[in-house]
Amino acid sequence: MTRFKRPACLVAYWEGEELRVRDCATGKTSPVLPAEVALLTALTRWRSLAEIAHDFAEAGRRELRAAVRGLLSRGLVISSDRPQVEAERQLSAWRDWSPEATLFHFGTKDLEYMDWREEGAEMERVMAWSPPPSPLKQVRGRQIELPAYPRRGMLPSVLLSRRSWRRFGRQTVTLDQVSTLLGLTWGVQKWAHVGRGIRFALKTSPSGGGCHSIEVYLAVRQVRGLHPGLYHYCPDSHALTLLNKPWTFGRMTRALGGQPWFAHASATAFMTSVFPRVQWKYRAPRTYRVVLLEAGHFCQTFCLVATWLGLAPFCTAALADTLIERDLGIDGVNESVLYAAGVGPRPGAVSWAPWWDRKDVPRTTLPLHRMRRTGARRSAT
Ligand SMILES: Cc1cc2nc3c(=O)[nH]c(=O)nc-3n(C[C@H](O)[C@H](O)[C@H](O)COP(=O)(O)O)c2cc1C
Numbered sequence: 001m002t003r004f005k006r007p008a009c010l011v012a013y014w015e016g017e018e019l020r021v022r023d024c025a026t027g028k029t030s031p032v033l034p035a036e037v038a039l040l041t042a043l044t045r046w047r048s049l050a051e052i053a054h055d056f057a058e059a060g061r062r063e064l065r066a067a068v069r070g071l072l073s074r075g076l077v078i079s080s081d082r083p084q085v086e087a088e089r090q091l092s093a094w095r096d097w098s099p100e101a102t103l104f105h106f107g108t109k110d111l112e113y114m115d116w117r118e119e120g121a122e123m124e125r126v127m128a129w130s131p132p133p134s135p136l137k138q139v140r141g142r143q144i145e146l147p148a149y150p151r152r153g154m155l156p157s158v159l160l161s162r163r164s165w166r167r168f169g170r171q172t173v174t175l176d177q178v179s180t181l182l183g184l185t186w187g188v189q190k191w192a193h194v195g196r197g198i199r200f201a202l203k204t205s206p207s208g209g210g211c212h213s214i215e216v217y218l219a220v221r222q223v224r225g226l227h228p229g230l231y232h233y234c235p236d237s238h239a240l241t242l243l244n245k246p247w248t249f250g251r252m253t254r255a256l257g258g259q260p261w262f263a264h265a266s267a268t269a270f271m272t273s274v275f276p277r278v279q280w281k282y283r284a285p286r287t288y289r290v291v292l293l294e295a296g297h298f299c300q301t302f303c304l305v306a307t308w309l310g311l312a313p314f315c316t317a318a319l320a321d322t323l324i325e326r327d328l329g330i331d332g333v334n335e336s337v338l339y340a341a342g343v344g345p346r347p348g349a350v351s352w353a354p355w356w357d358r359k360d361v362p363r364t365t366l367p368l369h370r371m372r373r374t375g376a377r378r379s380a381t
Pocket of ligand 1: 165257
């Protein structure tokens with residue numbers, strides 16, 4: 001017998017005077033009538049039409065069936081004989097993070113990115129109409145000037161020379177460089193044993209609760225010593241497993257939110273999160289923030305290692321989520337893509353290539369604290 005239920009995570013809100021209901025997982029949204037709200041309440045658990053009919057004695061069976069069908073067609077009710085049931089089961093790990101994190105995560109997937117030319121023109125219009133807010137905050141009170149900080153040595157020079165690159169050189173990134181990038185960024189450096197046979201990975205980046213939910217996949221376009229393709233990186237054995245054939249330039253551009261400049265990269269790492277690793281330990285939806293913050297830690301480490309290797313790194317969160325997840329063979333529910341960081345060789349004779357179609361760099365000036373210092377040194381010499 002066919003039974004019906006409302007999806008696990010529905011949220012209701014008003015748009016103007018219209019009450020709307022949205023399935024957090026699928027994004028399906030529809031206006032609902034007060035009578036339909038009562039029906040959705042009755043469908044908290046799997047029930048047949050005959051069972052629901054008890055609650056709505058005054059409604060005719062035909063009327064009730066039509067109402068359930070109406071909700072079914074708008075994706076606000078699921079039926080036991082349809083494939084959504086499997087998707088619903090997969091979503092169970094998100095129960096404690098619902099509705100807040102579930103709505104945000106699934107509701108912000110698969111954005112339709114504007115064509116980069118249109119986006120550039122749109123930005124020009126916005127800037128002409130209203131300049132960006134100030135990048136500095138004005139705080140009342142006396143400023144206590146701080147002593148100079150080191151700018152020489154390995155770590156400061158790597159930090160100071162990290163930039164986002166959008167044009168790459170002709171040389172080839174090597175397997176050794178890829179190995180260094182993966183190992184120093186995502187590799188497990190030690191296992192910490194905490195009893196009951198449980199172990200936690202220790203890496204060069206911190207991880208909320210040591211859950212290390214971030215996985216990494218590598219899209220290889222051109223690396224000396226490695227066939228092009230989509231790989232999974234095992235952080236324990238420090239090894240790659242080939243999963244899929246390489247992306248074409250067009251598919252790579254789509255995967256990276258329609259940004260052709262990044263599709264020329266030699267190798268691009270896609271970070272995903274295996275959410276149940278975190279959901280197992282932390283029940284509050286706020287923990288979703290921890291997952292995103294963690295991806296940021298890894299990305300910065302990747303960019304710094306690439307800079308140290310003399311390569312040209314970049315990062316982007318403009319991703320075609322479902323396309324990437326399908327090609328990586330992950331479900332997009334319990335494991336979902338979050339962030340990408342890529343690398344290529346540096347183009348010759350430039351200290352930075354911020355634009356893919358131009359060779360100049362923006363004019364830069366020194367911040368106040370550096371002007372003061374260089375001014376002081378100049379006057380002393
Ligand atoms: C989370 C995040 C997402 C970004 N996404 C993009 C992107 O989609 N496309 C792009 O060209 N740059 C992207 N960037 C790079 C920024 O544009 C860049 O960091 C910024 O312009 C400052 O330049 P810098 O990295 O050289 O200091 C992103 C940076 C971050 C942190």
